Amino acid sequence: MVPSPSTSAPAETCGPVLPGSVCAVKLRCVFLLKCVSRRVCVCVCPVSYVERGRQHRWRCAQVTFTCPTEASCQRWVAGIRELLAANASRPRRLLVYINPYGGKKQGKRIYEQKVAPLFARAGVSTHVIVTEYANHARDHLRTEAELKQFDGVVCVGGDGMFSEIIHGLIWRTQVDGSVDPGCPDETLSPCSLRVGIIPAGSTDCICFATVGTNDPVTSALHIIVGDSQAMDVCSIHHNNTFLRYSVSLLGYGFYGDVLTDSERKRWMGPARYDLSGLKMFLTHHYYEGTVSYLPARGILGTPRDGARCRSGCVVCQHNGQLLSEKAERYETENDGEWRTIRGKFLAINAASMSCACPRSPKGLSPAAHLADGTTDLILVRKCSRFNFLRHLLRHTSKDDQFDLTFVEVHRVRRFRFTPRHCQSDSDLELDLRENNKGQIFSQICTDHPACGCAPAYSSWNCDGEILTHTAIDVRVHCQLIKLFARGIEELESGLCVTVT
Numbered sequence: 219m220v221p222s223p224s225t226s227a228p229a230e231t232c233g234p235v236l237p238g239s240v241c242a243v244k245l246r247c248v249f250l251l252k253c254v255s256r257r258v259c260v261c262v263c264p265v266s267y268v269e270r271g272r273q274h275r276w277r278c279a280q281v282t283f284t285c286p287t288e289a290s291c292q293r294w295v296a297g298i299r300e301l302l303a304a305n306a307s308r309p310r311r312l313l314v315y316i317n318p319y320g321g322k323k324q325g326k327r328i329y330e331q332k333v334a335p336l337f338a339r340a341g342v343s344t345h346v347i348v349t350e351y352a353n354h355a356r357d358h359l360r361t362e363a364e365l366k367q368f369d370g371v372v373c374v375g376g377d378g379m380f381s382e383i384i385h386g387l388i389w390r391t392q393v394d395g396s397v398d399p400g401c402p403d404e405t406l407s408p409c410s411l412r413v414g415i416i417p418a419g420s421t422d423c424i425c426f427a428t429v430g431t432n433d434p435v436t437s438a439l440h441i442i443v444g445d446s447q448a449m450d451v452c453s454i455h456h457n458n459t460f461l462r463y464s465v466s467l468l469g470y471g472f473y474g475d476v477l478t479d480s481e482r483k484r485w486m487g488p489a490r491y492d493l494s495g496l497k498m499f500l501t502h503h504y505y506e507g508t509v510s511y512l513p514a515r516g517i518l519g520t521p522r523d524g525a526r527c528r529s530g531c532v533v534c535q536h537n538g539q540l541l542s543e544k545a546e547r548y549e550t551e552n553d554g555e556w557r558t559i560r561g562k563f564l565a566i567n568a569a570s571m572s573c574a575c576p577r578s579p580k581g582l583s584p585a586a587h588l589a590d591g592t593t594d595l596i597l598v599r600k601c602s603r604f605n606f607l608r609h610l611l612r613h614t615s616k617d618d619q620f621d622l623t624f625v626e627v628h629r630v631r632r633f634r635f636t637p638r639h640c641q642s643d644s645d646l647e648l649d650l651r652e653n654n655k656g657q658i659f660s661q662i663c664t665d666h667p668a669c670g671c672a673p674a675y676s677s678w679n680c681d682g683e684i685l686t687h688t689a690i691d692v693r694v695h696c697q698l699i700k701l702f703a704r705g706i707e708e709l710e711s712g713l714c715v716t717v718t
């Protein structure tokens with residue numbers, strides 16, 4: 219039996235030096251440090267472990283054992299090392315990409331000061347690359363990186379940087395497995411390497427929604443203990459041509475416009491989103507188009523069931539199993555019934571996870587799941603500024619943001635969007651008839667008296683990157699990637715397990 223701070227150690231061999239009780243997470247030994255000093259007949263052996271703090275934060279703590287002889291100390295050390303080595307889920311070698319440019323430009327400092335010392339203490343070796351330009355990490359992963367040498371990839375940056383990493387990894391996995399990554403109907407191969415996120419961006423919603431906090435030390439500890447959390451990925455195509463993948467928010471209208479405007483203000487750091495958000499709220503543009511979607515059927519959960527995706531989520535386990543069985547039976551998602559909605563929208567958002575972040579702690583779709591093979595399609599129809607503000611405010615309160623007449627939400631496996639100006643002649647004809655022949659254009663101008671005309675189209679905000687096309691086809695790939703995370707834990711802050 220190997221000692222851990224959780225068990226009272228046998229008196230004759232080893233016992234905590236510190237008097238009183240010790241707090242520990244599940245009381246699992248995280249690291250082991252070597253014997254640091256030897257006095258006459260006493261060997262001191264500090265062992266590091268994880269301690270839970272407030273609001274899902276983890277901290278590294280230490281307990282020191284003393285042994286009467288060097289030999290018994292070495293036996294304890296060897297025993298613990300053996301136990302840790304036998305744990306296959308803990309990474310030993312990691313490929314680390316640092317974006318020195320994201321968020322407040324602190325990525326390098328955060329990694330060097332807060333994360334690297336923990337990796338070193340845990341005996342995790344690293345190969346660190348500080349990126350020199352946008353898409354450096356993506357291209358390195360696609361073509362150069364010797365992935366067999368590593369047990370995982372770590373991304374130091376924000377959602378955009380994480381997006382680069384998964385683009386590189388997913389592409390590489392498909393090419394290595396002879397799967398065509400560009401084909402919209404292809405069943406993609408899941409990536410075997412896990413990705414760790416050290417938050418150093420502006421929103422960091424993927425980290426927040428999978429860990430419960432944006433804290434570099436907590437994320438580093440989740441990587442060290444070898445946590446694993448599967449995640450859905452949406453593939454986005456335009457006319458059968460691959461555009462991008464998305465794991466969090468795919469937003470047209472409001473969030474697309476906020477992103478486009480905020481890119482010009484990058485020098486402001488994370489505050490750019492608030493300023494652009496206010497500006498776009500006041501601008502109040504709506505966009506016309508057609509949304510078609512394939513509802514998710516036969517699965518557990520709905521977008522308004524009040525459930526929350528948490529560590530060990532049964533909905534994700536159940537739906538993941540169901541969808542993989544479906545794939546084995548060669549059933550395609552095409553056999554369901556597509557539905558179509560035509561209209562004027564302030565925002566069209568697809569949230570593949572809750573998209574919780576410090577700005578919106580419960581997220582855009584609080585009941586969305588990380589790994590259930592679906593995305594929540596949220597349609598905010600044209601409404602007054604006052605009503606839109608009511609909807610936005612509910613992202614920050616306990617009230618249901620979908621309980622409004624101009625908002626609807628559907629849990630879907632696939633969807634398509636066609637902006638009005640791209641619609642086929644027959645669709646346009648239908649529109650004209652619906653709008654009393656020809657009055658549609660003057661209608662738009664009446665709705666925007668300040669400028670006299672409305673923009674015909676917005677852009678898609680795809681995990682914080684702007685998409686080049688507006689007409690898109692989106693498909694969810696269930697559990698395509700894995701993170702060094704465990705989902706948000708139910709256990710609340712401050713709770714410590716006491717060692718007697």
Ligand SMILES: CCCCCCCCCCCCC/C=C/[C@@H](O)[C@H](CO)NC(=O)CCCCCCCCCCCCCCC
Nearest residue numbers: 377421423466467491495496499573577578610613681682
């Ligand atoms: C009145 C307060 C309303 C507050 C409403 C806050 C809603 C915030 C919802 C945030 C959802 C983030 C989803 C994640 C998206 C990421 O993939 C992406 C890349 O990191 N981040 C953004 O696009 C960054 C998107 C950032 C959007 C910020 C929007 C701020 C809106 C402010 C509206 C002010 C109206 C004030 C009227 C008096």
Ligand SMILES: Nc1ncnc2c1ncn2[C@@H]1O[C@H](COP(=O)(O)OP(=O)(O)OP(=O)(O)O)[C@@H](O)[C@H]1O
Nearest residue numbers: 320321349350351375376377378379419420421422
């Ligand atoms: N060395 C670099 N120089 C310039 N841009 C880079 C570099 N490395 C990565 N990038 C790009 O920087 C962009 C922003 O990075 P990141 O997502 O880390 O920060 P952010 O946008 O501030 O945060 P968030 O996405 O969480 O809102 C990404 O699009 C990424 O491709």
Ligand SMILES: [Ca+2]
Nearest residue numbers: 570587588592
């Ligand atoms: Ca999902």
